[in-house]
Amino acid sequence: MGALLAERLIRDVPDFPKQGILFKDIAPVLQNAAALQEAVSLIAADAREKRAECIVGIESRGFVFGVPVALELGLPFSMARKLGKLPFDRVTEEYALEYGTNTIEMHVDAVDPGQRVYVIDDLLATGGTAAASARLIERLGAHVCGYGFLVELTFLEGRKYLLGYPIHALISY
Numbered sequence: 001m002g003a004l005l006a007e008r009l010i011r012d013v014p015d016f017p018k019q020g021i022l023f024k025d026i027a028p029v030l031q032n033a034a035a036l037q038e039a040v041s042l043i044a045a046d047a048r049e050k051r052a053e054c055i056v057g058i059e060s061r062g063f064v065f066g067v068p069v070a071l072e073l074g075l076p077f078s079m080a081r082k083l084g085k086l087p088f089d090r091v092t093e094e095y096a097l098e099y100g101t102n103t104i105e106m107h108v109d110a111v112d113p114g115q116r117v118y119v120i121d122d123l124l125a126t127g128g129t130a131a132a133s134a135r136l137i138e139r140l141g142a143h144v145c146g147y148g149f150l151v152e153l154t155f156l157e158g159r160k161y162l163l164g165y166p167i168h169a170l171i172s173y
Helices: 005-009 033-049 061-073 128-139
Strands: 011-014 022-025 054-058 077-082 090-097 100-107 116-124 143-152 167-172
Touching (some): 005 033, 005 167, 033 061, 061 077, 061 116, 061 143, 090 128, 100 128
Parallel strands (some): 116 143
Antiparallel strands (some): 090 100
């Protein structure tokens, strides 16, 4: 198969959000129905192969890809959100950033014990958020059967925080 349509559409934005960063902007992918459908279908195929029983999307762009994957597979969708965004009983997980920490959370009933969960986000960078999501899912008694990403920034080595988990990234830089 040739290059994905999404790969041709992602644009580089230099010096965003700060000097020296080359930002990979996925907005053009979302604005192109064919590219978005292609990405969703490929991630859904991987989730199906991993026998996923639930899709978890990481806030916020993981929702953009996760919901249509869940619909395509006829599976439930749950959210891993930033601190303070969920109204019901929840579990939280703090993770390290380059400077400081951040926290994500999930509702206590977001996944079922024993359930095979496939986690989706737009981008795998340092792996901190994705690893924290796995810890939350496992604390709730479910199992992460795989990860799906539109883009992986391989030079940031995020995979090293996800050892033991299958990772499917459609595009690598």
